Amino acid sequence: DQQxxxxxxxxxxxxxxxxxxxCDYTNSMFDYFLWYKKYPAEGPTFLISISSIxxxxxxxxxxxxxxxxxxxxxxxxxxxxxxxSAVYFCAASSSHTGNQFYFGTGTSLTxxx
Amino acid sequence: NAGVMQNPRHLVxxxxxxxxxxxxxxxxxxxxxxxxxxxxxxxxFMVYLQKENIIDExxxxxxxxxxxxxxxxxxxxxxxxxxxxxxxxxxxxxSPDRRVEAFFGQGTRxxxx
Numbered sequence: 651d652q653q654x655x656x657x658x659x660x661x662x663x664x665x666x667x668x669x670x671x672x673c674d675y676t677n678s679m680f681d682y683f684l685w686y687k688k689y690p691a692e693g694p695t696f697l698i699s700i701s702s703i704x705x706x707x708x709x710x711x712x713x714x715x716x717x718x719x720x721x722x723x724x725x726x727x728x729x730x731x732x733x734x735s736a737v738y739f740c741a742a743s744s745s746h747t748g749n750q751f752y753f754g755t756g757t758s759l760t761x762x763x
Numbered sequence: 764n765a766g767v768m769q770n771p772r773h774l775v776x777x778x779x780x781x782x783x784x785x786x787x788x789x790x791x792x793x794x795x796x797x798x799x800x801x802x803x804x805x806x807x808f809m810v811y812l813q814k815e816n817i818i819d820e821x822x823x824x825x826x827x828x829x830x831x832x833x834x835x836x837x838x839x840x841x842x843x844x845x846x847x848x849x850x851x852x853x854x855x856x857x858s859p860d861r862r863v864e865a866f867f868g869q870g871t872r873x874x875x876x
Contacts (some may be wrong), residue, residue: 656805684864686867691869691870692869692870693767693769693854693856693868693869693870694806694854694856694867695820695867696865696866696867699864713782714831731846739805739806741806750796750808750811750819750821750822751808751865752808753798753805753806753807754805755804755805756805
């Protein structure tokens with residue numbers, strides 16, 4: 651049962667443009683969301699998080715938007731850089747049902763120079 | 764401050780042998796999580812431990828798998844009588860508290876031949 655879904659396995663974007671990565675979840679008890687970035691043969695690296703009491707969180711070129719009614723979050727990268735090319739995972743957790751993070755299957759982003 | 768350390772990075776076992784994967788969390792982190800990534804899939808939660816206690820093992824297979832996080836020393840994920848289907852990347856993550864982002868190690872790639 652995939653509670654966190656990333657329906658786009660891959661995305662290609664031109665350098666300098668905006669990258670938008672999407673994530674949907676099914677469990678309405680999720681109240682904390684994170685994005686991780688992963689390079690091949692390495693562990694995931696934390697990027698940015700958002701609590702359900704907010705609808706936006708910004709950190710430099712990275713912004714995460716949360717739409718609770720739609721159970722949808724997105725990661726915006728502006729401007730995209732070739733070094734951003736990696737697999738991006740969204741993850742969610744619930745303070746009610748436990749502290750484990752449920753991960754999506756990832757979106758592979760390629761930024762074309 | 765060293766990051767999350769996992770060893771070995773690569774482990775080859777024959778069917779029926781035991782695999783022991785080690786994880787040293789970041790200094791000051793008492794919460795440890797183990798995840799498994801099968802080929803072409805996302806990260807699947809296995810177990811969440813806090814010093815000497817298993818908090819949530821809902822993602823662990825009922826047989827052959829066990830985990831511990833002793834008062835002294837690293838966390839250990841143990842797989843007995845390995846089968847080919849156990850071949851995967853196993854990631855460990857740690858956090859200082861339960862409602863903050865977790866930091867991941869580089870993973871152990873287990874190959875069962």
